[in-house]
Amino acid sequence: MARTRVLALDFVGTLAGHGPAPHGRFVAGVLQGLPGAAIPADFPARFDAVTGRPGEPGRPRGVRTLFPVRLGRAAQDCGAVVPDLRLATEAVFAALPDAEVDPRAAAAVRELRASGLSLVLAANTDRPEPVRRGTLQDAGIAHCFDALVLSSTLGVRKPDRRFYAEVARVAGCPAGDILFVGDNARTDALGPRAYGMSAVLVRPGPRPEALPPDIATIPHIGELVRHLNQCGHESS
Template sequence: MNVSALALDFGDTLAVPGPNPDGRIVLTVLRRLPDTDVPDTFVAAYDHVHRITREADRVRDTHTSFAEEIRRAAALCGARIPDPDAVTELVFDEVPDSRVIRRAADALLRLRAREDLVCVLACDTQRPESVRRRTLVEAGIDVCFDAIVLSCAIGVRKPHPDFYAEVERACGVPRAEIMFVGNTPAKDATAPHVYGMQAVLIAPAGRPSGLPAAIGVIDHFADLPDYLTHMRSR
């Protein structure tokens, strides 16, 4: 089958995931901002809101914004936060983003040098696009991506069909010509396959049982260039 575009997961595919902020980090950032009044009880309120919000999001395959979590925590503890939307990037500046894996970065650069492929980053994350783009720049792979699709920006997460529809729009080619690559069987392989995309699962332990035969399996993202070459030679 023809491959005109790649849709690439990030954490545990191209990068080692970084930590997420907790209530104490959020509180520290909020107290630096003018016109805020945030009690110590915000820490427990935010951690509670974050936990129950993420549980609900996982059930519905939605993604509640970080700013909305802050609004809910503020209402719970009586904090005054004039502009929760302005807080997101400031908070994520305080915690490290995912660390790009050098072998994966080198493989991606080789792919882009030799292949005429659209390349879209497609991942679930709380981090805003500005922070994720900075990480890509620091790793030297920002030039590899034609577009970025983040769950925090579109309000749904994998495996919601609307996520893959947004990836398809970003790629600008028919879904059958898009190859989705990632490490989570349900989200990065089976769901894209059901949606009508091609898929390759990164699975160092080997092919999981029940994975559709049409889905390819590789040990590491660094194996993707050779996988594509082999697939096209058949």
């Protein structure tokens, strides 16, 4: 196995389960408490419709529009007034619980950090960075990460190559020195591999038939330390 200097770790499905998603009625309730906002009765239905709307022509399949953009479109569709979409987004996710980090995953993160590896959180998410940092803090692992690369901050989502370029930039090393670990074959394994990173897929079920042989699978991130040791991993 090539020497790994940096681990890029996905969040949902890798370190944590799925947190609740904001639905129209919840979002409307939050927005109604913001200064200057005017939210008509049909906003919840319009928000839910925009959230479930298929991607625009030319947008890669499965790549979602960023939350502030969806919020703005819903507001425009029904004539709602939302003075500041960024502040509105922060308010929505401050009021909505994030996913909880799996204690076994948190223990693995601490062990990986103690081994000398640098860690980058690399996740597609609607949640603003302060919310996700708070979640990591609550799990006792915020100090383990050197950087967070979040689609909500960056403005692009995996598997966009610009996302992986940002991971390499904040990692401060060539892509070949980065091991990407996540649960989605397309965004956490094939995408990083195409960019020049190595990858490990966290998958408790059968191995996907189309997965290239150089991408290993493990059932839980708690198995990553043992996997790296078996592969002759050396940290910096």
